[in-house]
Amino acid sequence: MIDFQKVIESIYVELKDDINRGEIASYIPELSTIDSQNFGIHLKHIDGNSYSSGDWNIPFSIQSISKVLSLAFVFPIYKDTIWERIDVEPSGNPFNQLSLLELENGIPRNPFINAGAIVIADMLVSHFDNPKHEFLNFIKDLTNDQTINYNYDVAKSEQRTGFRNYAAANLLKAFDNLENHVDDVLDFYFHQCALELTCEQLSNAFFMFANHGICLQQKKRLSQSQAKRINALMLTCGFYDEAGEFAFEVGLPGKSGVGGGIIAVLPNHFTITTWSPGLNQKGNSLIGMKALEKFTTKTNLSIF
Numbered sequence: 001m002i003d004f005q006k007v008i009e010s011i012y013v014e015l016k017d018d019i020n021r022g023e024i025a026s027y028i029p030e031l032s033t034i035d036s037q038n039f040g041i042h043l044k045h046i047d048g049n050s051y052s053s054g055d056w057n058i059p060f061s062i063q064s065i066s067k068v069l070s071l072a073f074v075f076p077i078y079k080d081t082i083w084e085r086i087d088v089e090p091s092g093n094p095f096n097q098l099s100l101l102e103l104e105n106g107i108p109r110n111p112f113i114n115a116g117a118i119v120i121a122d123m124l125v126s127h128f129d130n131p132k133h134e135f136l137n138f139i140k141d142l143t144n145d146q147t148i149n150y151n152y153d154v155a156k157s158e159q160r161t162g163f164r165n166y167a168a169a170n171l172l173k174a175f176d177n178l179e180n181h182v183d184d185v186l187d188f189y190f191h192q193c194a195l196e197l198t199c200e201q202l203s204n205a206f207f208m209f210a211n212h213g214i215c216l217q218q219k220k221r222l223s224q225s226q227a228k229r230i231n232a233l234m235l236t237c238g239f240y241d242e243a244g245e246f247a248f249e250v251g252l253p254g255k256s257g258v259g260g261g262i263i264a265v266l267p268n269h270f271t272i273t274t275w276s277p278g279l280n281q282k283g284n285s286l287i288g289m290k291a292l293e294k295f296t297t298k299t300n301l302s303i304f
């Protein structure tokens with residue numbers, strides 16, 4: 001029997017004073033003020049137990065991690081028609097790269113690069129009168145936590161500086177892969193990225209991916225097959241152009257965001273979230289990746 005609390009604490013102690021912490025994302029000005037010393041880990045086991053260490057209870061900007069949750073929200077609504085508008089291949093390119101989108105006629109490589117997530121956002125804007133409200137309720141429901149909210153300053157900050165996202169959305173529109181107005185779709189997209197959750201809330205929100213589509217409140221949110229497919233996408237496309245490295249070092253499906261969060265899943269076992277805002281050159285949390293590598297090495301638990 002693995003003592004998860006002991007393992008997590010030992011990893012926290014080994015890494016908390018590491019001086020090599022990476023760079024805080026500054027291209028979204030509002031994110032640049034976060035203290036790089038923050039570091040938290042939280043594990044939610046499907047048996048209901050939780051284990052944590054460090055700053056696991058401080059809300060942070062989940063950024064691209066939200067792309068998995070927006071996909072999970074549209075999947076039961078649009079089903080496999082999603083894949084007529086978005087592919088399921090790793091891009092091997094940065095999250096905001098545009099040239100591939102042009103070359104491939106406006107079909108984003110996968111739902112976790114920005115262009116793909118913008119198409120998912122378009123589906124939500126088409127389906128709901130108030131998509132921001134509905135998406136927030138979905139997250140509150142998944143976590144059973146009514147306190148979760150968007151950080152409106154972060155959303156505004158991105159609205160002011162997200163030129164590449166405007167470019168991607170316009171390109172999608174030019175290729176007829178966006179039904180709604182660019183501004184409406186990006187308004188939703190910037191808010192979903194600006195959601196703030198703690199490590200614990202994220203572990204809880206992702207519980208359904210470890211539990212065949214059934215969330216923490218025991219509601220069936222995804223079919224078993226849909227949960228499987230999203231886990232496959234996290235493994236192959238969840239870490240920008242470092243998905244191979246993450247699979248190699250850690251060996252779990254997961255997703256990172258430029259706010260410094262990483263969520264990883266071992267189906268049938270647990271979800272684990274780390275948060276440390278300093279990023280490596282590929283945009284993934286430096287300490288978070290180290291922590292998860294140590295975790296799967298020490299516990300011998302991975303999908304491989």
Ligand code: GLU
Nearest residue numbers: 063064095114193257258
């Ligand atoms: N909102 C960020 C952007 O669109 C998300 C980036 C990320 O976390 O990968 O640039």
